[in-house]
Amino acid sequence: xxxxxxxxxxxxxxxxxxxxxxxxxxxxxxxxxxxxxxxxxxxxxxxxxxxxxxxxxxxxxxxxxxxxxxxxxxxxxxxxxxxxxxxxxxxxxxxxxxxxxxxxxxxxxxxxxxxxxxxxxxxxxxxxxxxxxxxxxxxxxxxxxxxxxxxxxxxxxxxxxxxxxxxxxxxxxxxxxxxxxxxxxxxxxxxxxxxx
Amino acid sequence: xxxxxxxxxxxxxxxxxxxxxxxxxxxxxxxxxxxxxxxxxxxxxxxxxxxxxxxxxxxxxxxxxxxxxxxxxxxxxxxxxxxxxxxxxxxxxxxxxxxxxxxxxxxxxxxxxxxxxxxxxxx
Numbered sequence: 001x002x003x004x005x006x007x008x009x010x011x012x013x014x015x016x017x018x019x020x021x022x023x024x025x026x027x028x029x030x031x032x033x034x035x036x037x038x039x040x041x042x043x044x045x046x047x048x049x050x051x052x053x054x055x056x057x058x059x060x061x062x063x064x065x066x067x068x069x070x071x072x073x074x075x076x077x078x079x080x081x082x083x084x085x086x087x088x089x090x091x092x093x094x095x096x097x098x099x100x101x102x103x104x105x106x107x108x109x110x111x112x113x114x115x116x117x118x119x120x121x122x123x124x125x126x127x128x129x130x131x132x133x134x135x136x137x138x139x140x141x142x143x144x145x146x147x148x149x150x151x152x153x154x155x156x157x158x159x160x161x162x163x164x165x166x167x168x169x170x171x172x173x174x175x176x177x178x179x180x181x182x183x184x185x186x187x188x189x190x191x192x193x194x195x196x
Numbered sequence: 197x198x199x200x201x202x203x204x205x206x207x208x209x210x211x212x213x214x215x216x217x218x219x220x221x222x223x224x225x226x227x228x229x230x231x232x233x234x235x236x237x238x239x240x241x242x243x244x245x246x247x248x249x250x251x252x253x254x255x256x257x258x259x260x261x262x263x264x265x266x267x268x269x270x271x272x273x274x275x276x277x278x279x280x281x282x283x284x285x286x287x288x289x290x291x292x293x294x295x296x297x298x299x300x301x302x303x304x305x306x307x308x309x310x311x312x313x314x315x316x317x318x319x
Contacts, residue, residue, distance in 0.1 A: 032234045
């Protein structure tokens, strides 16, 4: 592929490739539609929020989740592509975890859906490793100076999910109500879960 | 079409979102995603091979960003998918470019014929 050929508008490249693959019988547009629809509508951060809320309310589950993330997450029925080799890292009073994929954009799809734009951005991927405190601050999360920041670089071998801290004064909330508080950004580690 | 379209960004007909953000910014992004998923699901593409090609494409862009070209994650997906399929011998080196050039030569308004049979477009 020459540089000149790559200048063909990208939408035409995708259309051309889809035509070629359909002609060869390698893809069925209906199957593609189903995958697209699933990741647009059904698979998203609500799954991860359910995992977090269960870990907050069930100490045994929390222990299993930190011991073997993939198995504990699949207990709740969340599995599929990019959901293998899950490692869950728990935030503590003096430890904050944040996740990145420096090489591409590995991301735990079954629990978070497809990654947001900023996660895929070259600036986030490069800078959060070098200067996590500054990047988090720019994203609206100012951590105290004595909080250690641990940056986890995802890969095809390991995909990380952050277990945020449960906000104070939420003892009266049900697991379902707790799940409503959990955001995608908190599970990537660029935010914390705010009290209701 | 000259009438402005009400996109209804927050209502019941709003485009699909994940936590307040569109999952795909443009339709072609979803087609590239769909092709990778369908091919890996059918074992016609190995995810790790694709990921290696994706890493290479991202690295290539980051080390020498083409002048005037904005960063596009799914553009890297599309080109990495082509690289993987060329390496596997599924498509020829210029297969996509040649077919793309044919598509580019279509007369204006080719896709506004509402009587056509959509299955015909796959030739």
